[in-house]
Amino acid sequence: MKYIVFILFTVMTNAAAQLMLKYGMMSMGPLSFAGVNPLVKVLQIVFSPWIFLGLATFVISMASHLYVLSKVELSFAYPFLSLAYVAVAVFAYFVFREDLNAYRIAGIAFICVGTVLIAQSGRSHDEASPVAPQSVQTSELTR
Template sequence: MSYLYIVLTIALTVYGQIIIKWQVVNAGEFPEASVSKVWFLLGLLLNPWIISALLSAFLASMSWMAVMTKLQLSYAYPFTSLTFVFVLVLSGMFFHETITLPKVIGMGLIVLGIIVGSRG
């Protein structure tokens, strides 16, 4: 069951990042004027999608606490690095961000590190 909570933590974290990026892009350019910046950010905070992303961060934290009741931190925490891999792939799919060879190699090294670390 602890691994299910790890997967849930990762999924909720990735969801939050993708949703925030999507809504920030939809909101337009960050204003130059100080007062406008405050209103811009308040508008984002009141956006239902952003609220769902913040809720997902809270739920990810709750799920992570469940993980911590069953597994050692030094074993479980490296798995959260998979968020980088999923965010890279989804950013390419949804936002057409460039996925370069160095990024792919970096993600491969992260996965390799998780595999090696989980065996030790």
Template sequence: MNLTTFAFILTGVLLNAAAQLLLKAGTNALGGAIHLTAQNWFATGIKVISQLPILAGLACYAISVVVWIIGLSRADVTLAYPMLSLGYIATAIGAYLFLGEVVSVQRMVAMAVIIVGVALMART
């Protein structure tokens, strides 16, 4: 995989991770868990889609799809798709830094395993 292809793949992964963080920030701004009922689904939907972080997260998703398609056009899917696991790491770091979530030692070890796996995959 050349540097340009890797940049497209990584950008797609990072945009996807940013989308997750923005969606979570949007739900946090709504007060946490969303509870839908037959009576409140429309009003709740309006509240959800009116949150700027949620709209930004959806925009990140849309852009990430375009970037991802460009990356896939340049790389084997068997190489590109495992790179998505880097999104777990980016999301965990972002959640720690921006959302105040705890990243346990066990999660850090799991992220290290992912990094080793992606590095091995990328060398093929």
């Protein structure tokens, strides 16, 4: 549980990146590739300020996630990323006025309950068995 701050940082940067990408795409208006070189259009999208910032935030989120993976079990860390769905839904409701109906709220509640259950079971690599994982040779996989 001592790495929960890094896990939550990963979740929040992931959610923030989604919100930036959405805002960036909304600010671009309707997409049309008519009469435009598709490569040029893709570059315009990628290098628009909010899209670029969102992509950069994803890189930060991924770097944080890689750090987390070096410290805790994957089966513990990965389910926490589902909390990004919760954060995105809540922020999209307030920022973009997106619908947050009963079904979505129920789904969010299930995600939260599941994440709490997973959090109760977690342990870091430091707390796991003191034996380091053994490397597996390719020839051993084919047996």
